[in-house]
Amino acid sequence: MDIHQCPRCELRFANTSELRHHFEFDHAADPRVFERFRYRAGPSEDAARRTILLVGNQTLDRDAVLGEVTSRAADGARVLVVVPATQHGHDEGGGDDLGAGLARHRLAATIERLRAAGVDAAGEVGDADPYAAVCHALGGHDIDEILLSTLPPSSSRWLSVDLPGRLRRHTSRPVTVLTPAPVRIMSLG
Numbered sequence: 001m002d003i004h005q006c007p008r009c010e011l012r013f014a015n016t017s018e019l020r021h022h023f024e025f026d027h028a029a030d031p032r033v034f035e036r037f038r039y040r041a042g043p044s045e046d047a048a049r050r051t052i053l054l055v056g057n058q059t060l061d062r063d064a065v066l067g068e069v070t071s072r073a074a075d076g077a078r079v080l081v082v083v084p085a086t087q088h089g090h091d092e093g094g095g096d097d098l099g100a101g102l103a104r105h106r107l108a109a110t111i112e113r114l115r116a117a118g119v120d121a122a123g124e125v126g127d128a129d130p131y132a133a134v135c136h137a138l139g140g141h142d143i144d145e146i147l148l149s150t151l152p153p154s155s156s157r158w159l160s161v162d163l164p165g166r167l168r169r170h171t172s173r174p175v176t177v178l179t180p181a182p183v184r185i186m187s188l189g
Helices: 016-026 063-072 098-116 130-140 163-171
Strands: 002-005 037-040 051-055 078-084 120-126 145-149 175-179 184-188
Touching (some): 051 063, 051 130, 078 098, 163 175
Parallel strands (some): 051 078, 051 145, 145 175
Antiparallel strands (some): 002 037, 175 184
C-alpha cells in the first residue's frame, strides 16, 4: 500500500487526493509544486534500511555528485535530499522568491535523476539556513549519514562557516563533504 507524506509537516495520507486537499487548505499551497513522497508501509524491513541525507543546492546536478550518491546508495539505502532555499541578493521581498523557486527545481531534478539511477529518493525544500534545514530533516527522519554537496572551498559560504564541523558536532553522524569538478570527498567522523 502506498502512503503519501506531506514534505512540509510530514503528515501521511492514504491517497493523492487527500494530500492535494491538505496542501491547498492547510498550507495554502499549489499541490503540484511538491514532489510526492511514497514509501511502502509494512514490516520493519524498511526501518532497517540506511538513510542518507544529501544536502546541497548549486552543486546537486553535477554528475560527479550524483555518481557518488548513487554509489553510496547501491546497498539499497534511501536518500533524502534537502535543498536549502537560499536567498538571492535581488529577491529579498519575501514570499515565494527566486531562491525557493530554484530550490524546488533543483530538488525535483535531483530526485528524478536519482530515481532514474535506481535510487530510492525523496526530498524537501529546506530553510534558507542549511544548518536549520538539516536539523529539521533530522527531527523527522532517522538519518545514518550526511552528505554535504557544496562549492569548492574558495567560494563556498557553507565551508567558510564550518557547516560540516557544526553538523558533525551537533548530530554525531558521519558528515562527508562532496565538492564537485572533479568530486573531492572529505569525511568527518
